[in-house]
Amino acid sequence: MLAAMVDLARTLVRYRSLLWTLVMRELRARYRGSVLGFLWSLLNPLLLLAVYSFVFGMILKRSDLVAVEPYGVFLVTGLFPWIWVSTSLLEGCTSLTANGGLIRKAVFPVEVLPAVAVAANLVHFLLALPIVGVALVAGRLLGYPISGWTAVLLPAVLAIELVMVAGLAFALSALCVHFKDVRDLLGNLLVLAFFLAPIIYTLSDLPPRFAKVVQLNPMTSFTTATQDLLFFGRLPELHVWAIMAAIAAVSWVAGAGLFSRLSDTLAEAV
């Protein structure tokens, strides 16, 4: 198990240039032929943000449930990382099955394929980060006491989150080769995980018995940590860091272990 997780990391580092080439292929190909091109990396999350702000911030607005202000800025800090996580997992899950031709044609470490899905979506997320920055500055200018120097710690949270997402993507992609059902299952689980994470509401706004359920969602600590750093301008509590690290470690070990057990048979089963 331990060897597998180290091996996986080593392979990814060794084949980083192939990884990067494939990420670039992914990014180039995605918007090729569209008028706005790379701007869609910004527009997509922005439009989703607009929809959610409208629905949850205006139509369903109930101050007894969501007391946080300004709602749009709060939403952006939780929603954008979530989009990265969910698209990474969905694309990572199908990264092997969708690239079956590639796996059958060339001899290369297939580990790079789920990693490419995660990394490509990370790039999209990073490209959309300026929107988060603009939102925070705008909120500040409007006189809200949001954000602060704590935002510089964001990379630390993202790094831990990256390990978790990658580990899950490895596990899901290998399983999906054997059972295509995984993809559909995952789609539904992600919807559940979205609503059970404090993205459109805050944890403190919930009745305690619901808060407990939400605490069980692995995404919760990552979401609250990000919101703490960006929106509330405070440091996440120590135990949140510990939980995040534990989740990331478990997910990486499980993903690497499962993937290395199945990697010999992937080319044939895919």
Added chain:
Amino acid sequence: MSPPAVAASGLCKRYRRAAGGYRLRTLKSALLEGSLTGGLASGEVVEALTDVSFEVAAGEAVGIIGGNGSGKSTLIKLVAGLLPPTSGELSVNGRVAALIELGAGFHPEISGRENIFINGALLGLSRRRIEQRYDDIVEFAGLGDFIEEPIKYYSSGMYVRLGFSVAIHTDPEVLLVDEVLAVGDEEFVHRCLARIEEHLAGGGTLLVVSHTMTLIDEICDRAMWLDGGRVRGLGSTRRVIDAYLESVAAREGEAHDRRRQSEEGEHATTAPADAAEEVARWGSGQAEILAARLLAGDERQERYHVHCGEAVAFELDVEPREELSDFVFGVGVKTPRGVDCWGTNTDLAGYEPRSLAGPVRVRLVCPELRLAPGEYTVDVAVHARDGRAYDYRRRALRFTVTESTSLRSIGLYLPDHEWQVETLAARTDIDWLSPGQQAGDQRRIE
């Protein structure tokens, strides 16, 4: 001595049959044993290769032949490292390039130029190396300005040419080729062959799968014949190819015999089933061809696969319904597409009919059948001198002519022939090896 470039011993490859109700067992086996087929019963797996052992020395060219589904491509994929063997030992020494399925990682939306870099990276080339060879790659592919276009606008030939070009520029020591040359145009095929020759001349190793026997014969030192996943023959190219062609022809002959037997059985019991069957035979019925046979060899044995240049006889059993004073027997040989190759009849040969009553057996004997290798069909007829058919049977016989190593050419007809050369000037100097002559004992024509 250097180690062999490829060495395999007891190689087996099993595939699971297409997804059934045993996905869970397959996953379990994959998790526990690293094999998809471990938990499956023999009915749930297909054995593509069984106990295959061979060695290919560095610098050697070996051709792999065999029918569809004989395991050729599986073997190539194992050597390429694209699939792991189920059991057995396989070692490959040197950088491998597999011209199997070309264009790994090609993305249709992006340009040929960018795809070269992606494909190259997947084949293990560093970006620097690709940049160095970029011009060669583009030139070899012969795409010109098209290199800047998204490859979804490429023709399938252009696509393959680009893939081939990148793969061949990885400087492989062991080159694996699986029937990819079939797609390119004549010029590109020549360029590829030249490149393969260059590879061999530079001491490279080659494993090539092809159904084009002349290609195998031309470039390979040895050939391996796979049949049903087992090695049926391994040795000198000519010998293995001949043995393979012989077995194919024998199999076709058997199939033909079976078909004939079942047809004859049907004729005895039922009327012709469909219109095509009816058109295949016509005539007034004043005489009937009871049977037609092809006899081959000096012993005149009934057989439907013959060698080029072998003795054959076309034999007809004919029974007139009434006494005939006007009758001609005829035989016509055609290709399956209907091109007349040769035909003759007793009228053309100058026989003048007087009378015929009662059954006869007529034989047209050719001491040497000078037909080029291929498939042929035979029309047989008995008719009047003005051409009115008593009984005309189209495609009454079907036979295959197989290549013999001493008589080879292209076309339909193979006359006796030899090559002769005379020098026309004192300065003329021609040097070559005549067929069958070894490099050591060359003679000069002066």
